[in-house]
Amino acid sequence: MADLTTVFAGRIRCPNPFWLASGPPANCGEQVMRAFDAGWGGAVWKTLGEPIVNVSSRYSSVDWRRQRMMGLNNIELITDRPLDANLREIAEVKKRYPNHAVIVSLMVESKRESWHTIVRQAEDAGADGLELNFGCPHGMSERGMGSAVGQVPEYTELITRWVKEAARTPVLVKLTPNISDIRAVARAATLGGADGLSAINTINSITGIDLDTLTPRPDVGGKSSHGGYCGPAVKPIALHMIQQISGDSGSKLPISGIGGISDWRDAAEFILLGAGTVQVCTAAMHYGFRIVEDMLDGLSNWMDSKGFRTIEDFRGLSLPRVVEWKNLDLNYKIVARIHPEKCIGCDLCYTACWDGAHQCIHLDRAGSDGGGQRTPAQVEAESLRKIAMTPIAKLDGAVGNNDGAYATPLARIPRVDEDECVGCNLCALVCPVDECITMERIDTGRPPESWEQRMAAMEQGGNGG
Amino acid sequence: MGLWASDEIGRRFAEIHPPLDPQAALAEAARCLYCFDPPCTSACPTHIDVPRFIQKISTGNLRGSALTILDANILGASCARVCPVEVLCEGACVLNRHNRQPIEIGRLQRHAMDYFYDSGASLPSPAAIAKASRVACIGGGPAALACAAELRKHGFPVTIFESRPLAGGLNTYGVAEYKLRPRDSLREVELVKSMGVEFRLGVLVGTDLTLADLERDYASIFIAVGLGPNEPLGIPGEDLEGVVDALRFIADYKTTQGIQVGRKVAVIGGGNTAIDAANAAKRLGADEVSTIYRRSEREMPAFLFEYEHSKLEGVEFRFQTQPVAILPGKVAGRVGAVECVRMDLGAPDASGRRKPQPVHGSNFLIECDMVIEAIWQSRLLEFLAQFRGIEVRHGAVVVDPETGQTANPRYYAGGDCVNGGREVVDAVAAGMRAGIAIAKSLDERNG
Numbered sequence: 080m081a082d083l084t085t086v087f088a089g090r091i092r093c094p095n096p097f098w099l100a101s102g103p104p105a106n107c108g109e110q111v112m113r114a115f116d117a118g119w120g121g122a123v124w125k126t127l128g129e130p131i132v133n134v135s136s137r138y139s140s141v142d143w144r145r146q147r148m149m150g151l152n153n154i155e156l157i158t159d160r161p162l163d164a165n166l167r168e169i170a171e172v173k174k175r176y177p178n179h180a181v182i183v184s185l186m187v188e189s190k191r192e193s194w195h196t197i198v199r200q201a202e203d204a205g206a207d208g209l210e211l212n213f214g215c216p217h218g219m220s221e222r223g224m225g226s227a228v229g230q231v232p233e234y235t236e237l238i239t240r241w242v243k244e245a246a247r248t249p250v251l252v253k254l255t256p257n258i259s260d261i262r263a264v265a266r267a268a269t270l271g272g273a274d275g276l277s278a279i280n281t282i283n284s285i286t287g288i289d290l291d292t293l294t295p296r297p298d299v300g301g302k303s304s305h306g307g308y309c310g311p312a313v314k315p316i317a318l319h320m321i322q323q324i325s326g327d328s329g330s331k332l333p334i335s336g337i338g339g340i341s342d343w344r345d346a347a348e349f350i351l352l353g354a355g356t357v358q359v360c361t362a363a364m365h366y367g368f369r370i371v372e373d374m375l376d377g378l379s380n381w382m383d384s385k386g387f388r389t390i391e392d393f394r395g396l397s398l399p400r401v402v403e404w405k406n407l408d409l410n411y412k413i414v415a416r417i418h419p420e421k422c423i424g425c426d427l428c429y430t431a432c433w434d435g436a437h438q439c440i441h442l443d444r445a446g447s448d449g450g451g452q453r454t455p456a457q458v459e460a461e462s463l464r465k466i467a468m469t470p471i472a473k474l475d476g477a478v479g480n481n482d483g484a485y486a487t488p489l490a491r492i493p494r495v496d497e498d499e500c501v502g503c504n505l506c507a508l509v510c511p512v513d514e515c516i517t518m519e520r521i522d523t524g525r526p527p528e529s530w531e532q533r534m535a536a537m538e539q540g541g542n543g544g
Numbered sequence: 545m546g547l548w549a550s551d552e553i554g555r556r557f558a559e560i561h562p563p564l565d566p567q568a569a570l571a572e573a574a575r576c577l578y579c580f581d582p583p584c585t586s587a588c589p590t591h592i593d594v595p596r597f598i599q600k601i602s603t604g605n606l607r608g609s610a611l612t613i614l615d616a617n618i619l620g621a622s623c624a625r626v627c628p629v630e631v632l633c634e635g636a637c638v639l640n641r642h643n644r645q646p647i648e649i650g651r652l653q654r655h656a657m658d659y660f661y662d663s664g665a666s667l668p669s670p671a672a673i674a675k676a677s678r679v680a681c682i683g684g685g686p687a688a689l690a691c692a693a694e695l696r697k698h699g700f701p702v703t704i705f706e707s708r709p710l711a712g713g714l715n716t717y718g719v720a721e722y723k724l725r726p727r728d729s730l731r732e733v734e735l736v737k738s739m740g741v742e743f744r745l746g747v748l749v750g751t752d753l754t755l756a757d758l759e760r761d762y763a764s765i766f767i768a769v770g771l772g773p774n775e776p777l778g779i780p781g782e783d784l785e786g787v788v789d790a791l792r793f794i795a796d797y798k799t800t801q802g803i804q805v806g807r808k809v810a811v812i813g814g815g816n817t818a819i820d821a822a823n824a825a826k827r828l829g830a831d832e833v834s835t836i837y838r839r840s841e842r843e844m845p846a847f848l849f850e851y852e853h854s855k856l857e858g859v860e861f862r863f864q865t866q867p868v869a870i871l872p873g874k875v876a877g878r879v880g881a882v883e884c885v886r887m888d889l890g891a892p893d894a895s896g897r898r899k900p901q902p903v904h905g906s907n908f909l910i911e912c913d914m915v916i917e918a919i920w921q922s923r924l925l926e927f928l929a930q931f932r933g934i935e936v937r938h939g940a941v942v943v944d945p946e947t948g949q950t951a952n953p954r955y956y957a958g959g960d961c962v963n964g965g966r967e968v969v970d971a972v973a974a975g976m977r978a979g980i981a982i983a984k985s986l987d988e989r990n991g
Contacts, residue, residue, distance in 0.1 A: 145570060459580075469970050471845065
């Protein structure tokens, strides 16, 4: 049975690596305690700081194919509750849940004294660690806070240093992705003495525009403002940035991974790229705290099936498998193979290959009339020329409508020209049936060779000739 | 027995396929895979670009969706309701081979078409009448409407001659009320009228208007007269009061002309019309309805889903039963029973179905006070014989299937009078093909 207990940044202990990210689900003590009861291992308290006022409305989202909230955008600022209420509740939570991690997110004006004060207040309340919100991309950044700090490595380093002067608990710096190279800020936080990093914060976004009112969402009295984008849509961006930081020799800090984590699979992927804990917000906002149950259960079962006893057993295992493009093997070759017994005849692979790839999938299993392959336009025109009639047994006799060994008519089952296939995966990606198109390894008979090696060999050959 | 008010008909014949609510339509549209060279489109006789119109529903472009449908099938609204989608588009859906739940294409099509009609039914501006050659359509049913609409798109002036007081053919008079109401059919007629087609209703060609006049005034003539009433069974007692033709019975209740329904009704025949009549009799108040068919359920020409539906309506099926006489009951001159014999099924006949043979001495009576006959629609042989140079074989007009052209090049034909009685969508497809061919031929002739 897998052991999910986690120690993060040396001193932050928690029963599992699933934390609520700083945001609406960690807005008050009552929520955080219910989350802990549901199974969450920790929570990053919604950012404490200067008094603010929030607007209405605050969120907007991107749906995809009727699935809600593929991406979520918010223009909500830091906590709008009184500081003393937050501090009192933090103390209460820590008293009642001593074994869970309570990290307190902080954001104050860029003054040394202000930071020293808030750090002391949070730690006196019982915080197990601090997370410096240098990532919030909306509202607060206009006042010189949030991502206005995180986008400038020098500011990040300076404020981290101020915080470290006062802090007794581990200090995590939360990074903004709204920057050309996230490693620059990660290195700055390292130089400033941070104990860990949280990444990523939300991405600058305008989710869409109401085509009736012409107002972008979320609508605040006919106006909108850019917000921070999160949810499943941002996961690939977050994974890349986690990999960038993890693989960077300039910052070897523990990472708390954030960005679209919705289930245990997402969590496992973040951990495989080096994250020590994971933070979740959108999924909890969408489905409630209860979703953590399968996160724990699924991760634990997967670890058992893989023989991983602890999180550390698999943390970072995928990192060596991310290399620069120039180090990939040019002689590795795969081709697409369509399994006709699974094909349902949608022919999406065919159109994808012709219009979006390399024109090497053909509809010729039922015999071709020669003279080269038919184009998609020719295939469609042939179908439209055929006269179809409602089959009526009384008039037509017994109607048989299949012509081959498969459930799908042979004429609709595409065929891959393996000599022309470049192994791009597109057909397998668009195929709606699992395992219907598999990518098969072809032995090229050539040893592995990277671009650099090939260039070097050519140069050598050139010199020799 | 008695007359029903039209709202009572509406109550008794509530739609069996109610419309999708807008959100359900979006969810259903999102399931469509958007197949390439889609099998649903190939299976549709009018080749409606199904994934395209579904995609347009999912993007909220309902007008574009409706126009995509209408471009291929001017009767898209009625086809959405009456098509046997199980054996057409939905039967061809690849999802039948995936998760076994095809896209509800018929209901999505209806969703788009309902939007179109509810929002004013405005087509893009109709083509001006730019061509001199006039075209006549004899008959005002689906084939003629489709042919006329197609010709108007090509700029030709078209006149429809319909012998009945209303156009629309079986869509108006013959489709089960719970699928399509006359007013649904008539708004499609109005749409065709809005394209500039002239309608001359209550005009019987050959009687009210001579063929010589027709041929003088019209360059091409499209014959789409459908089929005649059901053939009599040719057994004693068919002249008794209470014996009716199924199509007449259906037309009467749909137009609330006065509906007389017995308490015990026997419907004779195993086709879709027999099913419609039996279901209607049940809904109109008959206590018992028996459908009598001489072969077994395996050979029954009605669609399987229609048969299953009819059983749910409470209709009893009597298979391998052949009526031999209709007998009077207590009231002189009125039907009281059908005398039947049991049938054995022998070797397969030319249609591949086993041939029924009467069992001697097995005669028995089915008591009833109404008999509805629905065995075989007659062919309008006398009417068709008026047209010179047209070949009629086995009761059907012979045409080139690509163009609908008959042996007399001025005459084209389509719909039930050519195909022997198929679906609305088959008639629409034939009408469109003929419309395109007529336009091409006239354009070529006129240079």
